[in-house]
Amino acid sequence: MGAAVLPILFFTSLWAAVGIGGSIITPHGPQRKLIQCILMLTAGCCWLFWLCCYMAQMNPLIGPRLSRRAIQIIADSWDMPIKEG
Amino acid sequence: MGSLFRSEEMALCQLFLQSEAAYACVSELGELGLVQFRDLNPDVNAFQRKFVNEVRRCDEMERKLRYLEKEIKKDGIPMLDTGESPEAPQPREMIDLEATFEKLENELREVNQNAEALKRNFLELTELKHILRKTQVFFDEQEGGLNHTTESMTRALITDEVRTAGASMGPVQLGFMEKSIEREDYLPCFVAGVISREKLPAFERMLWRACRGNVFLRQAMIESPLEDPTNGDQVYKSVFIIFFQGDQLKTRVKKICEGFRATLYPCPEAPADRREMAMGVMTRIEDLNTVLGQTQDHRHRVLVAAAKNLKNWFVKVRKIKAIYHTLNLFNLDVTQKCLIAECWVPLLDIETIQLALRRGTERSGSSVPPILNRMQTFENPPTYNRTNKFTKAFQALIDAYGVASYREMNPAPYTIITFPFLFAVMFGDLGHGAIMALFGLWMIRKEKGLAAQKTDNEIWNIFFGGRYIIFLMGVFSMYTGLIYNDIFSKSLNIFGSHWHLSYNKSTVWNNKYLQLSPATSDYEGTPYPFGMDPIWQVASSNKIVFQNAYKMKISIIFGVLHMIFGVIMSWHNHTYFRNRLSLLYEFIPQLLFLVVLFFYLVLLMFIKWNRYAATNEFPMTEACAPSILITFIDMVLFKKSKPPGLHCNTYMFAGQSFFQTVFVLIALACIPVMLLGKPIKIMQARKLANVQPITGASDAEVGGMSNGGGSHGGGGEHHDEEEMSEIFIHQGIHTIEYVLGSVSHTASYLRLWALSLAHAQLAEVLWSMVLSLGLNKEGWLGGIFLTVVFAFWAVLTVGILVLMEGLSAFLHTLRLHWVEFQSKFYMGHGYAFQPFSFDTIIENGGAVTETE
Numbered sequence: 031m032g033a034a035v036l037p038i039l040f041f042t043s044l045w046a047a048v049g050i051g052g053s054i055i056t057p058h059g060p061q062r063k064l065i066q067c068i069l070m071l072t073a074g075c076c077w078l079f080w081l082c083c084y085m086a087q088m089n090p091l092i093g094p095r096l097s098r099r100a101i102q103i104i105a106d107s108w109d110m111p112i113k114e115g
Numbered sequence: 116m117g118s119l120f121r122s123e124e125m126a127l128c129q130l131f132l133q134s135e136a137a138y139a140c141v142s143e144l145g146e147l148g149l150v151q152f153r154d155l156n157p158d159v160n161a162f163q164r165k166f167v168n169e170v171r172r173c174d175e176m177e178r179k180l181r182y183l184e185k186e187i188k189k190d191g192i193p194m195l196d197t198g199e200s201p202e203a204p205q206p207r208e209m210i211d212l213e214a215t216f217e218k219l220e221n222e223l224r225e226v227n228q229n230a231e232a233l234k235r236n237f238l239e240l241t242e243l244k245h246i247l248r249k250t251q252v253f254f255d256e257q258e259g260g261l262n263h264t265t266e267s268m269t270r271a272l273i274t275d276e277v278r279t280a281g282a283s284m285g286p287v288q289l290g291f292m293e294k295s296i297e298r299e300d301y302l303p304c305f306v307a308g309v310i311s312r313e314k315l316p317a318f319e320r321m322l323w324r325a326c327r328g329n330v331f332l333r334q335a336m337i338e339s340p341l342e343d344p345t346n347g348d349q350v351y352k353s354v355f356i357i358f359f360q361g362d363q364l365k366t367r368v369k370k371i372c373e374g375f376r377a378t379l380y381p382c383p384e385a386p387a388d389r390r391e392m393a394m395g396v397m398t399r400i401e402d403l404n405t406v407l408g409q410t411q412d413h414r415h416r417v418l419v420a421a422a423k424n425l426k427n428w429f430v431k432v433r434k435i436k437a438i439y440h441t442l443n444l445f446n447l448d449v450t451q452k453c454l455i456a457e458c459w460v461p462l463l464d465i466e467t468i469q470l471a472l473r474r475g476t477e478r479s480g481s482s483v484p485p486i487l488n489r490m491q492t493f494e495n496p497p498t499y500n501r502t503n504k505f506t507k508a509f510q511a512l513i514d515a516y517g518v519a520s521y522r523e524m525n526p527a528p529y530t531i532i533t534f535p536f537l538f539a540v541m542f543g544d545l546g547h548g549a550i551m552a553l554f555g556l557w558m559i560r561k562e563k564g565l566a567a568q569k570t571d572n573e574i575w576n577i578f579f580g581g582r583y584i585i586f587l588m589g590v591f592s593m594y595t596g597l598i599y600n601d602i603f604s605k606s607l608n609i610f611g612s613h614w615h616l617s618y619n620k621s622t623v624w625n626n627k628y629l630q631l632s633p634a635t636s637d638y639e640g641t642p643y644p645f646g647m648d649p650i651w652q653v654a655s656s657n658k659i660v661f662q663n664a665y666k667m668k669i670s671i672i673f674g675v676l677h678m679i680f681g682v683i684m685s686w687h688n689h690t691y692f693r694n695r696l697s698l699l700y701e702f703i704p705q706l707l708f709l710v711v712l713f714f715y716l717v718l719l720m721f722i723k724w725n726r727y728a729a730t731n732e733f734p735m736t737e738a739c740a741p742s743i744l745i746t747f748i749d750m751v752l753f754k755k756s757k758p759p760g761l762h763c764n765t766y767m768f769a770g771q772s773f774f775q776t777v778f779v780l781i782a783l784a785c786i787p788v789m790l791l792g793k794p795i796k797i798m799q800a801r802k803l804a805n806v807q808p809i810t811g812a813s814d815a816e817v818g819g820m821s822n823g824g825g826s827h828g829g830g831g832e833h834h835d836e837e838e839m840s841e842i843f844i845h846q847g848i849h850t851i852e853y854v855l856g857s858v859s860h861t862a863s864y865l866r867l868w869a870l871s872l873a874h875a876q877l878a879e880v881l882w883s884m885v886l887s888l889g890l891n892k893e894g895w896l897g898g899i900f901l902t903v904v905f906a907f908w909a910v911l912t913v914g915i916l917v918l919m920e921g922l923s924a925f926l927h928t929l930r931l932h933w934v935e936f937q938s939k940f941y942m943g944h945g946y947a948f949q950p951f952s953f954d955t956i957i958e959n960g961g962a963v964t965e966t967e
Binding site: 034040041046072075083084086088090093096098102108110112113 | 624
């Protein structure tokens with residue numbers, strides 16, 4: 031299980047805030063139900079989309095295959111120095 | 116309620132209006148725009164209706180206004196458009212309006228006539244002026260020769276022509292030469308005139324042939340174009356002069372001139388006369404010019420005055436016409452004292468309508484109030500969805516497929532989000548999404564200004580109408596672009612990649628490609644917190660393998676959820692229309708079928724993501740991860756699939772084989788229920804009804820079901836029952852459609868993956884083939900080169916990736932909604948509510964005329 035608690039908690043609560051919290055504080059009016067529907071659908075879609083991407087990478091079955099050039103550039107620019115030897 | 120989820124409740128009402136108050140009341144209702152009148156005299160010819168005269172008069176007024184408009188446009192005078200809509204004038208004001216328009220039209224016609232006559236006169240004089248000037252040249256050339264014998268003159272002309280062959284004077288008919296020298300005594304004559312330039316060659320040839328070469332023609336071009344007085348075109352003309360002998364030739368020449376519409380002018384032979392004539396012509400032209408100027412000024416003044424009010428008048432006339440047109444739909448009472456109308460009104464607005472009617476009565480000064488009376492009807496009411504500027508475009512997408520049946524669940528409110536979202540799954544790119552969102556935002560911000568300048572540019576109108584859709588599509592594309600970690604095919608490394616390099620220098624130097632291993636410390640153990648890890652973007656050799664697996668899965672996940680959502684919507688329809696049979700024998704097996712097969716497929720995906728990892732103990736490693744597709748196919752075929760590797764398990768969890776068998780059996784069991792459940796129940800109900808007369812309620816229930824729940828609460832109109840065989844056939848078709856549809860629709864959602872892949876690849880190709888060329892060059896020349904390459908790349912990005920790819924993704928999304936989603940619950944058998952509203956009538960211009 032390769033899940034980290036923090037991001038899951040954060041993004042879940044973020045979209046929960048939009049979907050549930052947003053629907054609660056929607057002002058009363060003729061379009062209230064529509065706005066609630068929009069908010070909940072947005073939150074649901076976006077959360078699930080994020081979750082799928084997260085879970086697809088959680089337990090990777092393959093690793094990225096990098097070319098020599100890509101490795102050198104990554105080592106340089108992402109601060110992952112290649113060991114001597 | 117007044118929400119978008121279902122169409123408004125409508126009522127059929129009868130309206131009694133006093134004859135004298137009818138006009139004012141209808142006018143008020145037109146301003147309101149909430150009432151749809153029904154034609155009560157459908158078999159009466161349009162020419163035999165009561166107010167046909169008034170409609171005619173309005174037509175006539177409109178024609179006059181259009182004439183005025185045309186003249187104003189011709190002069191390029193700006194028309195004042197305040198955008199306000201004046202109230203419909205009282206019927207008695209119509210006479211004033213008519214008189215005003217009549218006067219204006221007559222005045223304008225008179226001015227135009229005068230101007231035309233003057234212009235014709237002017238043209239003639241100008242042509243004469245040119246003739247005198249040009250022929251002067253011809254005559255001058257024989258100066259020095261004998262001035263009374265035209266023979267020498269002709270000869271001089273000819274020799275001159277021979278000498279200066281090819282000069283600007285043009286060709287000469289030389290065939291005459293020998294004869295003219297032979298003959299001694301002839302009476303030379305000539306005619307001079309003007310002909311349009313393109314007719315000249317034909318004219319020349321004709322003269323030559325008809326007169327057998329016995330005429331002599333010279334011509335000269337008039338450099339400046341002349342204005343044709345009838346249509347104001349600019350025409351190029353030429354002056355010609357023809358010399359000939361004898362009366363016979365003279366008549367022939369004149370006839371030819373006539374035939375070619377050449378205008379002939381008298382041209383005196385003596386130079387003094389000509390000079391005098393030229394002087395006279397000049398003074399007359401000058402006089403004419405002043406008169407013409409004054410006429411034009413007058414015309415301009417008239418038009419400017421008219422332009423100020425023209426739009427206003429148009430609105431007024433169109434309103435009057437619309438009112439009379441509506442009054443024509445009414446029935447006259449026997450007593451001739453009141454008019455009877457039938458109309459559909461939204462139930463919620465009856466109060467407002469009554470208020471408007473009262474206002475109308477007060478305005479007309481009538482004492483008897485109008486009566487609005489609700490009627491009972493078995494007819495299907497029109498579908499009315501109250502939209503605002505935001506929801507309008509989404510509703511239009513739904514209505515383009517078919518207008519919802521009355522009170523059916525309206526997919527539009529859900530489409531507001533699902534449409535841009537599914538679009539964004541295909542279009543996911545932060546950069547492209549941002550371009551689209553900014554374009555949408557710009558249109559929304561400038562909404563009022565852009566809406567005011569109406570254009571006929573259809574493409575622009577479509578874009579502008581869909582501005583909120585475009586904006587939302589852009590915003591969602593930005594979100595999915597962030598998740599895909601794609602911005603113009605490059606990635607952002609916000610949180611720091613969770614993959615690490617642990618190579619030695621020698622390893623790197625000795626291998627062209629190196630693959631990081633998820634089982635070692637290369638992988639941090641937890642994924643990149645938001646979206647795709649940026650390392651995949653640079654892993655050019657197996658990025659697609661990884662992303663395909665991911666994108667295919669999300670396509671199916673979202674597709675199946677979308678379809679289940681659609682089936683659940685049908686539950687709302689069945690409960691609303693109290694269609695218990697459909698609920699039991701359609702909704703439940705449908706949902707069950709979808710859940711046990713396809714939702715199970717979705718669950719398998721999550722299980723696979725969760726349980727298989729490279730770091731796990733042996734049977735749960737990456738080598739043993741089974742293919743979900745194969746598992747699913749074998750499940751349906753009741754086959755035990757081969758384990759993915761040596762000593763691996765075939766199944767992902769304990770008891771999977773048992774569950775799968777049960778699920779497939781349930782799904783198979785659903786099919787006969789869908790196929791036969793409803794028809795058999797209906798058959799039983801009918802048998803019972805034949806045995807003992809049953810109460811109206813249950814009968815109506817059956818009737819309502821057999822026509823698909825179209826009418827709410829006892830649909831009496833379709834009381835004639837369908838044949839039993841037909842019901843069976845319909846149900847069979849529905850079932851086959853649904854069962855096969857679930858399979859094909861699930862596969863159809865794979866277009867989400869396909870288009871998203873294509874979009875990402877196109878963006879990447881564009882980057883590596885175009886922009887990176889520019890980025891690789893160095894020095895100041897490289898800078899210039901980069902500028903050019905960037906411009907090219909930007910044009911292609913906007914033109915192909917945003918516009919064309921956007922269009923294709925839009926169409927695929929539309930299809931996913933219309934076919935895959937709406938087929939689960941949407942009937943779309945309704946007809947739209949078309950209220951009588953001045954706003955729409957004036958917007959559509961002469962739309963009323965077309966409906967007549």
